[in-house]
Amino acid sequence: MPVTAASLPISKYHQVYLVLREQLHEGRFARGLPGELDLTRQFSVGRVTVRRALEQLAHEGLIVREAGRRSRPASRPAHDAPRPAQAQAATSLKGLLGDIVNATRGTSVKVLEWRVIEASPDTAQALQVAEGEQLRKAVRRRSTSAGPVSHITTYVPEALVRGFGRAELAHQPMLQLLQEAGLQPGRAVQTVSARQADARVAGELQVPVGSALLWVRRVVYDTQERPLQLLHGLYRPDRYEYQMELSQVGAIDARIVVTELLF
Structure with missing residues (x-):
């Protein structure tokens, strides 16, 4: 059975947001995030869902969104402080x-x-x-x-x-x-x-x-x-x-x- 964003009992946009946030923390998108269409295929969701997840990431200062360009990770300090859960x-x-x-x-x-x-x-x-x-x-x-x-x-x-x-x-x-x-x-x-x-x-x-x-x-x-x-x-x-x-x-x-x- 394929794994999709619908596999969990939480909103689809939040599932996409959580996964992308973790990938950003791991440095997976040094050259920019995948385009919206690629993300819709990866998560098996609609474009509105992907856009809402990206907007949440941008609101938290994790990515930079520019018209006509791929979203990219926001610059971070050289040394990140550890999160409380770590x-x-x-x-x-x-x-x-x-x-x-x-x-x-x-x-x-x-x-x-x-x-x-x-x-x-x-x-x-x-x-x-x-x-x-x-x-x-x-x-x-x-x-x-x-x-x-x-x-x-x-x-x-x-x-x-x-x-x-x-x-x-x-x-x-x-x-x-x-x-x-x-x-x-x-x-x-x-x-x-x-x-x-x-x-x-x-x-x-x-x-x-x-x-x-x-x-x-x-x-x-x-x-x-x-x-x-x-x-x-x-x-x-x-x-x-x-x-x-x-x-x-x-x-x-x-x-x-x-x-x-x-x-």
Whole structure:
């Protein structure tokens, strides 16, 4: 069954608005938003619905609309303040790397994308590279026997991934591949929040458009404090848990749980 904006019991324009807002926060439209007709086809709604969603985004200062031109993201400050719903943590990679590997056992990976892109302002800032510099973008879907669990997008400087490719990525976590290539992950700074599923992600995770997903943004640094990887992860909350144990002040033990149970 196709996923559409009608899959949720809230107004259609608000569903479109929510998905586009999340995509803007992820930096998906550096070169401009799709045209109105493209959006009507993507969300299976009318043009009036799309226009109302765009008007709401413009009213909130998230996009700029100009007659005869495609809407574009509004300029943002260099450093956005975290939103109240977000939880940020600096996590030890020594324990987290092993936990990521353990959590992937019994799951399968489909590599959806593996290509070279130019760094957008957001990815360039996160990875401390120049805008337009070559990055390697990987998009993967991980599943258990119960079905899809996660949709993971990672960005890594192209020079760091020349020792492996799509085939290796289908069998090993990116962090493990980077470590085997001689790099030394030191720490990670991550944000845990929530996002709505857009049409593409909804189709891969087999959920309705606009469904609430667990969202993790993680920047991994090496032992010299150089960024190695930017990760955006979207997870089905009925099949994935992210647990943290604060054993003492300043110490965080993170644990990832992938479950096949359907609640």
